[in-house]
Amino acid sequence: MSLPIQNIIPVIHAKWFGSDETCLIDNVSIDSRSLQNNNGTLFFALVGQHHDGHQYISELIATGVQHFVVSRVPEKLSDKANFLLVNNTLEALQQFAAYYRKQFDFPIIGITGSNGKTIVKEWLNFLLSPEYNIIRSPKSYNSQVGVPLSVIGINERHNLGIFEAGISLVGEMEKLSAIIQPTLGILTNIGSAHNEGFASEEEKISEKLKLFKDAEAVILRKNVKVEALLSPSQKTFTWNYNDASADVSISKKGASVLEITQKDHRFSVEIPFHDKASEENTITCLMVLLHFGYDQKTIQERIANLYPVEMRxxxxxxxxxxxxxxxxxxxxxxxxxxxxxxxxxxxxxxxxxxxxxxxxxxxxxxxxxxxxxxxxxxxxxxxxxxxxxxxxxxxxxxxxxxxxxxxxxxxxxxxxxxxxxxxxxxxxxxxxxxxxxxxxxxxxxTHETVLEINLNAISHNLNYYKSKLKPSTKMMVMVKAFGYGSGSFEIAKLLAHHKVDYLGVAFADEGIALRNAGITMPIIVMNPENTAFSAMVAYNLEPEIYSASVLKKFIVLAQQKNLSDYPIHLKLDTGMHRLGFEGKDLDELIGLLKNNNFVSVKSIFSHLSSSDVPEFRDFTLEQIQKFDSWSSLLIKELNIAPIRHILNTSGIYSFAEHQFDMVRLGIGLYGVGNDPEEMTHLENVGTLKTIILQIKEIAVGESVGYSRKFRATVPTRTATIPIGYADGIPRSWGNEKGYVTINHQKARIVGNICMDMLMIDVTNIDCREGDTVIVFGKSPRVTELADVVGTIAYEILTSISHRVKRVFYKE
Missing domain, CATH: 3.90.190.20 (Mur ligase, C-terminal domain)
Structure with missing residues (x-):
């Protein structure tokens, strides 16, 4: 890319504020943190409900970036850089991408659907790359932001494009269609993903089909409902199983051979997969090869060499x-x-x-x-x-x-x-x-059992709770107890990337570990021990102060170290009766802090005991009222302006009108809410998975496991997997109370759970040694496991042993 900036101004309907209209743009960015930003970058200051790219413009100018698309010109910076003023910076990015796409005239494949978009895109890239120089969406960049960024990657040497488009609301696809402008459309599987954004399945399908309104042809599985929603003039190329009315009829020969019939031409293709989803994605790719006129031999050779795609x-x-x-x-x-x-x-x-x-x-x-x-x-x-x-x-x-x-x-x-x-x-x-x-x-x-942490889901859940807050409300996130079992370092790095305001840990050593891992953002130690005060000061950790005796000891340390205005956080006990100053303690607290310049009160907070229990709503409101009254007294008497916060995860969900200056997000970040409706908005973060070690045939009367707790009454097939109570699986989940998932099917746990292993019934499941086993994740959810054994998800998550390898991934 090398475009004169004056060519871009009319495209995005911008008003120019700058001194150099002759400069060239060779890079587009929306991320102020990218080290790839330079003096040829055009930075689009995108604005969302809880992010605003405008606030990073001054630091970008300091790094050499000079060109910005903005919805407002920042004060005191108007003469420091070139500004293109628009009404909406996201729309401007999309308009620019649509303009940029029109500079190129070669075939573009546009892919949409509920499932399989990224797999089909990656396989088509593999299948077509010997003949074409392909530009494709990186990873799963298929959103309102990801699609324009993908298209902007086109250059003069490309001669085929493959872009995927995903939507969740009415009206989104028209914008993506204008950007991608596909010549060939592909509709993959239609499932239940994002149903909540549409009034009906028909509306969702109709919206997706808008991607293809100007496409020369659309490839899809023959479907009367879908075809009825296409324009009558739209040319299609359809497939189906054993259906002569489809352009291509598919029949199965064994587990891995497809018989292809197109008009009078028939041939077979061996595919390297056995699951239904991969089979259908393979057929979609095969249809593209047929559409492009590939010969039978090439199709057979290339399809046979398809491989599992790692998208993370x-x-x-x-x-x-x-x-x-x-x-x-x-x-x-x-x-x-x-x-x-x-x-x-x-x-x-x-x-x-x-x-x-x-x-x-x-x-x-x-x-x-x-x-x-x-x-x-x-x-x-x-x-x-x-x-x-x-x-x-x-x-x-x-x-x-x-x-x-x-x-x-x-x-x-x-x-x-x-x-x-x-x-x-x-x-x-x-x-x-x-x-x-x-x-x-x-x-x-480490052994084969791993806990996979979905960083995209962490970001989604963070943004969900942010959506319930005012833009000015600060966010503190708890990463104590090894990030609720998920891994504190990696989660903290992601939260720093999202620019949350504070991290919370339970003990000083957790904060020190984060500092040693490179985390520089403010960290509050919620349960500070007197013996750790010196270490906290050395690592710039901020203590919760919950009693007069603790405050006196910290002030003595501050005097000894000649500290001035060291940040502290006052904890008020409004009804939890765990830690904190009560109403009767406030006069003494005020006396200790008045005219004291050794410490500075950065925040005042309390903790709700029952914000997740509807029948105690009045008690929760009483806690909030006490907190408001007591903290207001401290602010008045001490003449301070601290951050006030009382809402935890369930408080954010149920009592958002009382958010004060900051909230504290805990278990909700990790995909666990305390309300069924709340859970529907959260994405699963952690997936505990392992493999099948061995499969055994158990005859009638034979037993499985310690104490012969399971005895077969019918011929039974069992599998042993390498995870047990030493890995954090409650022993009480055994003996057919709990289950795991193999190939999307439930397998009941049989017999007692052992220290390092457990056994499952796979009698009616098609599986083999080495297959993946999901212990918890999307199914079963960790909340299901907790309900069965009579505990809470917190306990399950924080009990997962450190010998279980954590793998963090981003789609």
């Missing part, structure tokens, strides 16, 4: 205190930019290393491509680059501290995990380089 960036623990970011299945320029931003957000060490393969399908001439990659790595301050492949070794040889290897085998034969320590390593390579072998060598070895 994953954060894993590495050996020697390293952090591994695993993106080992793709290597293209657009996804490299995303991966480098992710690396910066989730680094746990200052030293950053990138292991990178040759880059394919960039659309750039090879010299220009690697010049861009060189600049990307430089802007992101990568300390060490290990290049694997023929091209990268030639074109990046001058990068400081660059090491080159011809093949992955060459690298593994000369390097091992001992060569890396105390660094964050991004592993990014094209599938053909088999970088998963590098990940296996470098990651910390």
């Amino acid at each position: 960036l994953q954060v894993k623990n590495g050996n020697n205190n390293c952090t591994i970011i695993d993106d080992s299945y793709s290597s293209d320029y657009q996804s490299l930019k995303i991966a480098l931003d992710f690396l910066e957000q989730h680094k746990t060490h200052q030293k950053k290393t990138v292991i990178l393969s040759d880059i394919f399908q960039s659309g750039f001439p090879v010299e220009e491509l690697y010049a861009k990659v060189f600049r990307l790595l430089t802007h992101n301050k990568i300390d060490t680059v290990i290049g694997i492949g023929e091209s990268i070794g030639t074109y990046l040889k001058d990068y400081p501290n660059f090491k080159s290897f011809a093949t992955t085998h060459d690298f593994l034969s000369q390097f091992n995990s001992e060569h890396f320590s105390n660094e964050t390593i991004l592993i990014k390579g094209a599938r053909s380089f088999q970088f998963e072998e590098i990940v296996v060598v470098l990651e910390e070895k």
